Amino acid sequence: xxxxxxxxxxxxxxxxxxxxxxxxxxxxxxxxxxxxxxxxxxxxxxxxxxxxxxxxxxxxxxxxxxxxxxxxxxxxxxxxxxxxxxxxxxxxxxxxxxxxxxxxxxxxxxxxxxxxxxxxxxxxxxxxxxxxxxxxxxxxxxxxxxxxxxxxxxxxxxxxxxxxxxxxxxxxxxxxxxxxxxxxxxxxxxxxxxxxxxxxxxxxxxxxxxxxxxxxxxxxxxxxxxxxxxxxxxxxxxxxxxxxxxxxxxxxxxxxxxxxxxxxxxxxxxxxxxxxxxxxxxxxxxxxxxxxxxxxxxxxxxxxxxxxxxxxxxxxxxxxxxxxxxxxxxxxxxxxxxxxxxxxxxxxxxxxxxxxxxxxxxxxxxxxxxxxxx
Numbered sequence: 001x002x003x004x005x006x007x008x009x010x011x012x013x014x015x016x017x018x019x020x021x022x023x024x025x026x027x028x029x030x031x032x033x034x035x036x037x038x039x040x041x042x043x044x045x046x047x048x049x050x051x052x053x054x055x056x057x058x059x060x061x062x063x064x065x066x067x068x069x070x071x072x073x074x075x076x077x078x079x080x081x082x083x084x085x086x087x088x089x090x091x092x093x094x095x096x097x098x099x100x101x102x103x104x105x106x107x108x109x110x111x112x113x114x115x116x117x118x119x120x121x122x123x124x125x126x127x128x129x130x131x132x133x134x135x136x137x138x139x140x141x142x143x144x145x146x147x148x149x150x151x152x153x154x155x156x157x158x159x160x161x162x163x164x165x166x167x168x169x170x171x172x173x174x175x176x177x178x179x180x181x182x183x184x185x186x187x188x189x190x191x192x193x194x195x196x197x198x199x200x201x202x203x204x205x206x207x208x209x210x211x212x213x214x215x216x217x218x219x220x221x222x223x224x225x226x227x228x229x230x231x232x233x234x235x236x237x238x239x240x241x242x243x244x245x246x247x248x249x250x251x252x253x254x255x256x257x258x259x260x261x262x263x264x265x266x267x268x269x270x271x272x273x274x275x276x277x278x279x280x281x282x283x284x285x286x287x288x289x290x291x292x293x294x295x296x297x298x299x300x301x302x303x304x305x306x307x308x309x310x311x312x313x314x315x316x317x318x319x320x321x322x323x324x325x326x327x328x329x330x331x332x333x334x335x336x337x338x339x340x341x342x343x344x345x346x347x348x349x350x351x352x353x354x355x356x357x358x359x360x361x362x363x364x365x366x367x368x369x370x371x372x373x374x
Contacts, residue, residue, distance in 0.1 A: 022050030104243025218290030278327025308357020
């Protein structure tokens with residue numbers, strides 16, 4: 001018998017996140033085999049909603065080998081095949097159950113960049129993100145538990161608490177903040193070290209993320225006016241990108257462009273920021289508010305939702321908040337501003353709206369953890 005919490009999660013994904021309707025075609029993809037029980041439930045739930053499920057299971061070890069050996073012909077054929085399939089889908093569900101987060105660690109950065117630019121960009125960023133209802137989620141397994149520094153049992157309990165909270169209540173609590181963010185011109189971010197960054201979000205929409213497209217969820221994002229970012233920001237959350245691990249990243253901006261950077265794994269940092277012109281500019285600026293996520297676990301799907309955090313994203317923007325920046329990369333870099341991580345302040349048009357990770361304006365206090373846990 002399957003875990004009832006898994007059944008609840010499948011219901012949320014199909015009925016709330018993807019809102020599957022009669023006649024919808026739904027592509028379900030899972031990384032490795034651990035998530036097959038959830039995939040089975042999703043197939044049933046999609047059918048009960050009147051849709052048709054299509055399933056693809058792939059293996060990260062084989063993916064590593066394929067990316068390493070990929071030729072021009074491979075990219076041309078796979079892009080054509082998978083674009084044609086994606087264009088027939090109404091919804092897309094991705095379950096990340098990879099057994100190791102380091103499987104791509106030794107793949108040359110140029111190979112990873114080619115894979116992202118020639119396959120991921122057209123199939124997922126251009127087609128799937130813009131033309132399907134979609135939801136991406138992790139799945140509890142030993143690799144995630146180890147990354148979080150927890151036993152698998154404790155991580156599984158944490159996972160279901162984080163992923164099955166009341167997203168409807170969260171969405172309502174986000175409304176006043178989204179309204180304020182959309183009216184804002186200048187944002188100032190301060191924090192430990194040299195962090196003092198200014199950017200404008202004038203004229204750009206505020207987008208609520210409350211369980212529709214990511215599980216777990218809990219963020220509100222906008223995008224900087226492309227040439228408005230100035231100052232320095234020091235990120236305090238470890239991150240993995242293109243199979244590589246990075247820590248202590250510090251970025252310096254002038255007129256929107258990254259002019260200097262530091263951090264571990266500098267040669268790969270430089271390769272990422274030199275991917276294309278858009279890699280030196282930002283495409284997203286967001287606030288994390290999930291009340292059950294309080295510390296990093298080296299997985300962006302969780303870490304970007306940490307309550308009291310922000311993230312700033314070198315690379316391409318989303319179509320629903322288009323600041324004009326296009327790139328083959330999209331890398332969420334996270335700064336936690338709770339007291340345990342050094343604190344910090346957020347100012348909207350010279351008004352303090354959040355201090356040490358806690359919203360201080362009365363109309364925004366519904367987003368503080370004690371209110372979202374209710």
